[in-house]
Amino acid sequence: MSAFSAIGNDREVDQNEFTPGIEPQPTWCPGCGDYGVLKALKGAMAELGKDPEEVLLCTGIGCSGKLNSYFDSYGFHTIHGRSLPVARAAKLANSDLEVVAAGGDGDGYGIGGNHFMHTARENHDMTYIVFNNEVFGLTKGQTSPTSPQGHKSKTQPEGNAKAPIRPLSLGLTSGASYVARTAAVNPNQAKEILVEAMEHDGFSHVDFLTQCPTWNKDAKQYVPYVDIQDSDDYDFDVSDRREAQEMMHETEDALYEGTVLTGRYYVEEGRRSYQQEKRHRGSMPEQPLAERYFDDSAEWERSFDYIDRHK
Ligand SMILES: Cc1ncc(C[n+]2csc(CCOP(=O)(O)OP(=O)(O)O)c2C)c(N)n1
Ligand code: SF4
Ligand SMILES: [Mg+2]
Numbered sequence: 001m002s003a004f005s006a007i008g009n010d011r012e013v014d015q016n017e018f019t020p021g022i023e024p025q026p027t028w029c030p031g032c033g034d035y036g037v038l039k040a041l042k043g044a045m046a047e048l049g050k051d052p053e054e055v056l057l058c059t060g061i062g063c064s065g066k067l068n069s070y071f072d073s074y075g076f077h078t079i080h081g082r083s084l085p086v087a088r089a090a091k092l093a094n095s096d097l098e099v100v101a102a103g104g105d106g107d108g109y110g111i112g113g114n115h116f117m118h119t120a121r122e123n124h125d126m127t128y129i130v131f132n133n134e135v136f137g138l139t140k141g142q143t144s145p146t147s148p149q150g151h152k153s154k155t156q157p158e159g160n161a162k163a164p165i166r167p168l169s170l171g172l173t174s175g176a177s178y179v180a181r182t183a184a185v186n187p188n189q190a191k192e193i194l195v196e197a198m199e200h201d202g203f204s205h206v207d208f209l210t211q212c213p214t215w216n217k218d219a220k221q222y223v224p225y226v227d228i229q230d231s232d233d234y235d236f237d238v239s240d241r242r243e244a245q246e247m248m249h250e251t252e253d254a255l256y257e258g259t260v261l262t263g264r265y266y267v268e269e270g271r272r273s274y275q276q277e278k279r280h281r282g283s284m285p286e287q288p289l290a291e292r293y294f295d296d297s298a299e300w301e302r303s304f305d306y307i308d309r310h311k
Contacts, residue, residue, distance in 0.1 A: 015046035018055075020072040027066065033210025033222075034063055036184025037131060038070055041100070043187075044194035045073075050098055058087040060103025060112060062138045064131035064210070067102050081112025084119045087126050094288035095275045098198060099126040105146040106136045109165050113145070120174035120203050125273035127197040127204045132167065133212035134219055141215025148256045151218055164256070167207045168248035168265055172241070177202035177268040179244070181251065183209035183222045186262060193264065202273040209260065220258070228263035238267045 019042070028034045045055060055073035059065040061080040068075035074097070078086045087101040108116050108130040119128070135153065136142040142155040146167065150159040171179045178200040182190040190208065197204035211221045228234040228247070236243040244266035251261040278284035 011049065013046045013049050013051065015042040017052055018042045018045055018072050020070065024069055026070050028063060029212075029214045031211070031213040032063065033133060033184030033208075033212065034067070034131060036187055036190060037064075037102070037129060037208055037210060038067060040182075040184075040187055040190035040194050041067075041071060041129070043191040044198060045098075047191065047195050048098075048198060054096070055098045055100065056087070056090050058083040058090070058099070058101045060107035062104035062107050062131075062136070063133075063212075064102060064104040064107065064137070081107050081110070081115065083107070084112060084115040084124075084128065087128075088119060088124050091124060091126055091275065092289075095125070095284070096288060100129065100198070101126060102129040102131065104137065104144070105130060105132045105134060105167075106144040109145040109167055109170070113165075116205075117170070117174040120171055120176040120205060122274045123175060123177055123202045123271060123277075125201055125203070125275050127194065127200075127206065129194070129206045129208050130167065131210040132207050133210045133216055134164075135212055135216045137212045137215055141212075148218065151216075153215075166248070166252045168205075168252060169245065171205035171207070172245060172248060172266050175203070176205040176266070177271050177273075178204035178264075179207075179248070179266040180205075180264045181207040181209065181262050183225050183260060183262050184211060185209075185221060185223050186225050186227070189227055189262060196264070196267075200267070201276065202268070202271060209262070222260045225260040225262050228261050228265075230263075234261070238264050239269065241266065241268075 052073040057068045057073050058076045059068045060083040076086050083101040083103050087099050091099045132146055134146045136144050141153050143153045143160050145165040147160050149163050152159050180193045182193045197206050209222045211219050236247045248265050254261055
C-alpha cells in the first residue's frame with residue numbers, strides 16, 4: 001500500500017495533530033512573533049482538514065527555520081535561502097503534497113532572493129511564508145534586506161545606508177499569483193490568510209510580520225495594525241494588478257512610517273500553476289514519482305530508465 005493513499009481523507013483534524021509527539025520546547029525568545037506563525041499554520045491545517053502526512057514543510061535557516069522542529073509533518077530543514085528549490089522538487093515529485101516553504105527575510109529576500117523571484121514567476125503551486133522581522137534574528141540582529149534605512153545594528157552602527165526591499169511589490173512583479181501580508185499580532189487574520197494561500201492554485205506569497213523583541217525594538221511589535229479589507233479607508237480590487245501594485249506601494253511606505261497595513265493584496269484566479277501547465281502540456285507524470293518507492297512490487301529504476309519509458 002502506498003504511503004500516500006491516505007491523501008484525501010475527509011475527516012475533522014485537530015490542530016494538535018501537528019504538534020510533535022516528543023515535543024521539543026520552542027527555543028524562540030519570549031514574545032517572539034514566530035510563535036504566531038506556528039499557531040496560525042497549525043490552525044490553518046486543521047481548518048483545511050489536512051493530515052500531517054499530506055503536508056511537507058521546507059524551511060530555511062534562522063530563528064524562523066526552526067519552525068519545522070515544532071510542526072509535525074514531513075519536513076526538510078534546508079540550508080540558508082534554499083527552502084524553495086527543495087520545495088519545488090518535492091512538489092514536482094508528488095503534486096498531491098501540500099507544500100509549504102518558510103524562512104526569514106534574510107533567508108528569502110536576501111540570500112534566497114533569486115529562488116524567490118523565479119519560483120514566483122514560474123507559479124509553483126505552494127505557499128511561501130516569509131517571517132519578516134526586519135533583522136537577521138538568529139545571528140544576533142544584523143541589518144537585513146527589510147531593515148529600514150537608518151536602522152542601527154552591530155553591522156550598521158551609524159544607521160543603515162540602504163533602502164529596504166519592497167517585498168509585496170517584488171512578489172507581484174516577479175509573478176506570484178497570490179500576495180498577502182499578515183502579522184503575528186493578528187492571529188485570526190493570519191490563519192485565514194494561510195488557509196486562502198494554501199487553497200490557492202499557484203504560488204502564494206505571504207509576508208508575515210513577526211516581531212523580534214530581542215534584536216529589533218524599532219519594529220514596535222507591529223501594532224496597531226489595520227486590516228485593509230475591513231477598513232473603509234482602503235478600497236481596491238485585489239484582482240487588478242495595477243490597483244494591487246499601488247496599494248502595495250502605499251503599504252510598504254506606511255510600514256516604515258509606523259502604520260501597519262495587512263491583508264490580501266493580489267489574487268489572480270484562473271492562471272495555471274506550473275504543475276497544471278506541465279500537465280496541460282503532457283509533460284507531467286500521471287503518478288507521483290515518490291510513490292514508486294513505497295510500492296513493494298515496484299523495481300528500483302534509474303532516472304534515465306524512467307525517461308526512456310516515458311518518451
Ligand atoms: C550560506 C550561509 N550564510 C550565512 C549563514 C549564517 N546565518 C544563519 S541564520 C542567518 C540570518 C537569518 O536571518 P533571517 O533569514 O531574517 O531569519 P531570522 O533568524 O530573522 O528568522 C545567517 C546570516 C548561514 N547559515 N549560511
Ligand atoms: S532572536 Fe528575535 S526572531 Fe529570534 S527567537 Fe528571539 S525574538 Fe524571535
Ligand atoms: Mg529575519
